[in-house]
Amino acid sequence: MPTQRLSVVVTRRLPDVVETRMKELFDVTLRDDDTPMTRDELAQAMRRADVLVPTITDTIDASLMAGAGERLKLIANFGAGVDHIDVQSARQRGILVSNTPGVLTEDTADMAMALMLAVTRKIPQGLQEMQAGTWRGWSPLANLGTRIGGKRLGILGMGRIGQAVARRAQAFGMQIHYHNRRRLRPEVEEKLEATWWESLDQMVARMDVISINCPHTPSTFHLLNARRLKLLKPTAVVINTSRGEVIDENALTRGLRAGEIAGAGLDVFERGNEINPRLRELPNVVLLPHMGSATWEGRVEMGEKVIINIKTFADGHRPPDQVLPSML
Known part of the structure; x- marks a missing residue:
């Protein structure tokens, strides 16, 4: 039977x-x-x-x-x-x-780098210009972005995905920093040329790019809260391919609107598919519909x-x- x-x-x-x-x-x-x-x-x-x-x-x-x-x-x-x-x-x-x-480790890490490049090199602005048919030729000062080589990348959450992002960023010539619940083994740190920060406050205040790669748990809810976002350099960029709840989205929006944060690349949002309309209007933000694993x-x-x-x-x-x- x-x-x-x-x-x-x-x-x-x-x-x-x-x-x-x-x-x-x-x-x-x-x-x-x-x-x-x-x-x-x-x-x-x-x-x-x-x-x-x-x-x-x-x-x-x-x-x-x-x-x-x-x-x-x-x-x-x-x-x-x-x-x-x-x-x-x-x-x-x-x-x-x-x-x-x-x-989904490699796919999500790819998307983190894609967002990093899209924000810093103003790819959406260039794309919009081409699609609208308003481009009138090359200019020395048009669509100027910033290079990521030589910049400091601060990774929040150095698990599988965080380490995959670090490997890619290494190849782009970025300096790797991270904050994690537990410090990596010395041989892993050495391979990634990564600097560990016990204090998240101290790390975020010094980084050029912040990449969020930690899960959403009660302890990581609003890990980047209003107070911590204020510590970022005005030239810093925030990338999130993890969970929207890790960032206080309203505080991030205020910082971006005020020019206190240079830009953001977000694939996830605090309220799922309910996107803050003020966030959608900002020219220094790249928003994607949760495509990191797609x-x-x-x-x-x-x-x-x-x-x-x-x-x-x-x-x-x-x-x-x-x-x-x-x-x-």
């Missing part, structure tokens, strides 16, 4: 190759259109599924967790960040949570990790990418 397959509900459209493989392995319910589930749809899915596969657009809080059915035993998140999932409540209900770490290869690898986590769980073992409250 065939073994009963796990009931899996996927909350968003995934690459065809991932959905097809899931269909082969599990009793999977796929999404027809690429829109987020409503809260009611999420609640229904959590009542009937053995495994839920959510994304960052699904907020799974303690209230939703309390209404989960007895069948739900695994939340296999499609993505590395899990701040949209109440991991503690899940654990209390005996529901495992897994994620997809390490897959490569075909990255999305497929994320899906493969989700499948491995579910398959391992189905085989009676702990998912290799299980997330525990103590890890957050």
